[in-house]
Amino acid sequence: MRIKLINPNTTQRMTAAMGQCARTVAAAGTEIVAVSPTMGPPSIEGYYDEALATPGLLAEVEAGEREGFDGYVIACFGDPGLYAARELARGPVVGIAEAAMHAASVLAPGFSVVTTLSRTKAMAWHLAERYGMNRFCRNVRAIDVAVLELDEPGSAARRAIVDECRRALDEDGADAIVLGCAGMTSLCAQVEDALGVPVVDGVTAAVKWVEALVALRLTTAKRGDFARPLAKRYDGEFAHFSPTSAASVTDTPPPVRPLRYG
Numbered sequence: 001m002r003i004k005l006i007n008p009n010t011t012q013r014m015t016a017a018m019g020q021c022a023r024t025v026a027a028a029g030t031e032i033v034a035v036s037p038t039m040g041p042p043s044i045e046g047y048y049d050e051a052l053a054t055p056g057l058l059a060e061v062e063a064g065e066r067e068g069f070d071g072y073v074i075a076c077f078g079d080p081g082l083y084a085a086r087e088l089a090r091g092p093v094v095g096i097a098e099a100a101m102h103a104a105s106v107l108a109p110g111f112s113v114v115t116t117l118s119r120t121k122a123m124a125w126h127l128a129e130r131y132g133m134n135r136f137c138r139n140v141r142a143i144d145v146a147v148l149e150l151d152e153p154g155s156a157a158r159r160a161i162v163d164e165c166r167r168a169l170d171e172d173g174a175d176a177i178v179l180g181c182a183g184m185t186s187l188c189a190q191v192e193d194a195l196g197v198p199v200v201d202g203v204t205a206a207v208k209w210v211e212a213l214v215a216l217r218l219t220t221a222k223r224g225d226f227a228r229p230l231a232k233r234y235d236g237e238f239a240h241f242s243p244t245s246a247a248s249v250t251d252t253p254p255p256v257r258p259l260r261y262g
């Protein structure tokens, strides 16, 4: 199977790091293609960044449909454009916040999110609410390190993440941690070793979730909310985003695959 992992920001070194981590957990028959849009913000650290990252993300999903991808990961903790992407995709589309929160919710009675900037904490709370995770999410904390500083040589990010996680375990009643940034994926194992509790990275959690759904031949429901967008002509710079009524690859039934039960 082929999974497209989309980093909605344009920073290629982050995309490469995510792709590398994704491939360490992918099954033998799973190809991971990690991409970034060519247009948009180099990092997503607020609602404006997120809004302007979404068109490029959706262009990558539409391209993925033409290229025959079986499923998608939206590799940004705000899960930008998730529902719009599901309108375009035939296969499953999973956001890393969604995957990480659900995974943590079956590993512990409660988890805390540790993310980058304080200004994006409310975004994580909104996602917990949207995903029905409020009863599990004990707190959302931030280390106030910029997304693109996480992997800088000599960065204090790892230490800052571990220290904030320790405060979460001591003060929030959390028994597990959700890493609140795709840029933290490479640090997950080190943080978990330091803490001795489950630390969930959304990039790898989302990859395995999409892989499982595709292996079960489960696809996005193409009726109701996630049906293809209604055909209309968009104006101006967005004309090339105009949804068409032409039957697209998403209108064709998924390929028949033997179920992997044996």
Ligand code: 5HY
Binding pocket: 009, 042, 043, 044, 045, 075, 076, 077, 078, 115, 116, 117, 120, 147, 180, 181, 182, 183
């Ligand atoms: C992310 N921003 O995962 C988010 C993290 C955040 O560029 N990739 C980004 O702080 O919301």
